[in-house]
Amino acid sequence: MHSFAELVDHSTNFGLFTLKEAEDKVIEALQTSGATRHVKNLQMIQFHRAVIAVGIFSLFESIV
Numbered sequence: 001m002h003s004f005a006e007l008v009d010h011s012t013n014f015g016l017f018t019l020k021e022a023e024d025k026v027i028e029a030l031q032t033s034g035a036t037r038h039v040k041n042l043q044m045i046q047f048h049r050a051v052i053a054v055g056i057f058s059l060f061e062s063i064v
């Protein structure tokens with residue numbers, strides 16, 4: 001199995017890159033429509049980023 005640091009780096013970069021792509025699409029959609037679902041999608045993306053941060057910290061803490 002790969003080292004924890006390597007797995008964290010790759011998975012975090014992948015997750016954040018995917019979230020950034022989704023965020024860009026939502027922001028683009030917001031340029032033409034102020035639909036509530038777009039705002040909720042942005043909130044959901046921010047929430048997911050927070051979950052990733054807390055999860056990675058918790059994993060690191062459990063190893064230490």
